[in-house]
Amino acid sequence: MERRGIIxxxxxxxDHNNVIDHWPEQETLTNIISRELQGGGxxxxxxxxxxxxAPGFPVWAAGVVGDDDAGRFLLAACDEHxxxxxxxxxxxxxxxxxxxxxxxxxxxxxxxxxxxxANALLGPEHVCLxxxxxxxxxLGAPGIHARMDAPCGxxxxxxxxxxxxxxxxxxxxxxxxxxxxxxxxRRLATPCLAHLDTLIINDYEAGVLTGIDIVSxxxxxxxxxxxxxxxxxxxxxxxxxxxxxxxxxxAATRNGDVIAKPSLDVPLEAIVGANGAGxxxxxxxxxxxxxxxxxxxxxxxxxxxxASALRSVSTTSSVGTVNECLALADQWxxxxxx
Numbered sequence: 001m002e003r004r005g006i007i008x009x010x011x012x013x014x015d016h017n018n019v020i021d022h023w024p025e026q027e028t029l030t031n032i033i034s035r036e037l038q039g040g041g042x043x044x045x046x047x048x049x050x051x052x053x054a055p056g057f058p059v060w061a062a063g064v065v066g067d068d069d070a071g072r073f074l075l076a077a078c079d080e081h082x083x084x085x086x087x088x089x090x091x092x093x094x095x096x097x098x099x100x101x102x103x104x105x106x107x108x109x110x111x112x113x114x115x116x117x118a119n120a121l122l123g124p125e126h127v128c129l130x131x132x133x134x135x136x137x138x139l140g141a142p143g144i145h146a147r148m149d150a151p152c153g154x155x156x157x158x159x160x161x162x163x164x165x166x167x168x169x170x171x172x173x174x175x176x177x178x179x180x181x182x183x184x185x186r187r188l189a190t191p192c193l194a195h196l197d198t199l200i201i202n203d204y205e206a207g208v209l210t211g212i213d214i215v216s217x218x219x220x221x222x223x224x225x226x227x228x229x230x231x232x233x234x235x236x237x238x239x240x241x242x243x244x245x246x247x248x249x250x251a252a253t254r255n256g257d258v259i260a261k262p263s264l265d266v267p268l269e270a271i272v273g274a275n276g277a278g279x280x281x282x283x284x285x286x287x288x289x290x291x292x293x294x295x296x297x298x299x300x301x302x303x304x305x306x307a308s309a310l311r312s313v314s315t316t317s318s319v320g321t322v323n324e325c326l327a328l329a330d331q332w333x334x335x336x337x338x
Contacts, residue, residue: 005058276315
């Protein structure tokens with residue numbers, strides 16, 4: 001059986017995206033300038049980004065939602081974008097997970113207020129891999145799913161269980177993380193490394209997992225990121241580790257390549273919000289990996305996809321097709337080499 005397509009499993013939720021005029025001190029007021037409802041979460045964002053990048057590309061949803069308007073909103077989004085939602089289960093008596101996202105207009109920085117809802121009940125049994133035709137499982141995210149974060153049988157957590165089952169079923173695996181507390185990241189993600197083919201994370205997460213000081217005074221060291229990528233690569237069967245940050249990305253591969261690329265020189269007036277840019281980077285890179293592109297070309301698409309996501313406050317709505325994203329490099333150019 002020739003495998004094709006990506007299962008996007010784990011976190012499906014709705015984002016209440018708010019742009020505020022500034023981040024307030026406690027017990028003071030800020031104005032909400034704009035507000036919109038969008039889908040969110042690592043699984044949702046990957047699924048819709050892939051659907052935008054390559055309409056018709058096979059994408060499957062796996063996870064849980066509540067029997068409510070928010071859940072129906074996510075199901076409708078799958079239908080609209082041609083995503084197979086047979087694996088997105090409706091749980092009675094539970095509300096769909098949601099996050100209130102606050103983006104400060106002056107800085108573009110985001111703050112998240114999260115409610116687990118139905119995702120607290122997600123378990124390995126909700127990610128069915130039997131007879132799957134997919135090539136890759138994209139799974140995320142440890143730290144915001146109570147059952148999955150807990151021990152599961154002999155496994156340290158449910159994430160390990162799903163990843164182990166996926167590899168046994170012949171799928172390649174990718175894990176997405178969230179930038180939670182260092183102790184939680186290490187506790188939940190470290191055991192997963194032995195069951196991953198690719199790992200696509202940001203500079204903060206890479207620093208936590210490796211103990212390497214990558215970010216200092218808000219500045220990312222590309223050299224330190226290179227060392228972290230190589231250090232992570234040898235901690236499992238990983239074929240690729242990619243670390244992204246605002247200035248660009250670095251990647252290390254099993255065959256010995258270590259590549260650093262700058263991000264696009266996006267004009268300030270084109271930037272609306274950074275929410276979802278990391279997911280768009282991961283979608284572009286994973287699409288290239290799926291299509292067996294050279295790593296340099298895959299990273300180029302990843303960076304262009306991330307840049308396209310900056311044009312809206314939502315996580316996915318401004319991501320274009322592969323050709324549209326790549327055209328942004330010609331339009332905006334690249335930052336200086338890193």
